[in-house]
Amino acid sequence: NAGVTQTPKFRILKIGQSMTLQCTQDMNHNYMYWYRQDPGMGLKLIYYSVGAGITDKGEVPNGYNVSRSTTEDFPLRLELAAPSQTSVYFCASTGSDQPQHFGDGTRLSIL
Amino acid sequence: QKEVEQDPGPLSVPEGAIVSLNCTYSNSAFQYFMWYRQYSRKGPELLMYTYSSGNKEDGRFTAQVDKSSKYISLFIRDSQPSDSATYLCAMSYNTNAGKSTFGDGTTLTVKP
Numbered sequence: 245n246a247g248v249t250q251t252p253k254f255r256i257l258k259i260g261q262s263m264t265l266q267c268t269q270d271m272n273h274n275y276m277y278w279y280r281q282d283p284g285m286g287l288k289l290i291y292y293s294v295g296a297g298i299t300d301k302g303e304v305p306n307g308y309n310v311s312r313s314t315t316e317d318f319p320l321r322l323e324l325a326a327p328s329q330t331s332v333y334f335c336a337s338t339g340s341d342q343p344q345h346f347g348d349g350t351r352l353s354i355l
Numbered sequence: 356q357k358e359v360e361q362d363p364g365p366l367s368v369p370e371g372a373i374v375s376l377n378c379t380y381s382n383s384a385f386q387y388f389m390w391y392r393q394y395s396r397k398g399p400e401l402l403m404y405t406y407s408s409g410n411k412e413d414g415r416f417t418a419q420v421d422k423s424s425k426y427i428s429l430f431i432r433d434s435q436p437s438d439s440a441t442y443l444c445a446m447s448y449n450t451n452a453g454k455s456t457f458g459d460g461t462t463l464t465v466k467p
Binding site: 248277279284285286287288289292302334336343344345346347348349 | 359361389396397398399400401404443445454455457458459460
């Protein structure tokens with residue numbers, strides 16, 4: 245099925261470990277986004293990209309890095325995991341003047 | 356103060372009820388207004404979006420935007436148990452493809 249695919253679905257990390265959350269879309273969308281959603285809260289924008297090779301910070305970028313080498317992929321990297329980064333992470337994509345399509349999320353716990 | 360405030364809920368209604376979900380916002384530059392539905396352990400899915408003020412209807416769902424009051428609403432008629440989910444309002448400045456600011460969500464339960 246066409247859409248936004250996120251892997252892994254669940255992950256437990258130890259404090260200080262690093263990992264990459266993967267996001268890929270097959271709709272040829274230029275815009276891609278990473279959000280985090282804490283329990284009972286809305287979505288907060290971490291990073292976004294308007295096209296391959298172009299990324300920019302969102303509302304809560306500290307502790308994260310991104311890259312966009314292709315139109316399809318937009319991985320999110322955590323370098324030194326901290327308990328405050330326990331959250332559900334959503335990737336989204338959109339084309340010009342279209343609403344955002346979301347993946348089903350990665351549930352990340354840092355202990 | 357948050358840019359977007361959403362009625363916190365939770366909201367529990369009997370099947371068939373009319374549901375009203377509401378958000379207020381402080382930034383008059385917002386032009387695009389969206390409502391997303393999020394089922395448990397799933398990503399948000401777009402229900403409706405509107406540009407500027409006015410009403411938009413899609414089946415049992417009606418979205419209203421009042422820019423003069425900085426207030427938006429989503430109405431669900433003849434609510435069904437399958438409507439049980441968290442509803443998120445979202446707003447953006449210059450296109451609905453742009454960065455969006457989300458409300459914290461209202462969890463709705465429709466009881467059979």
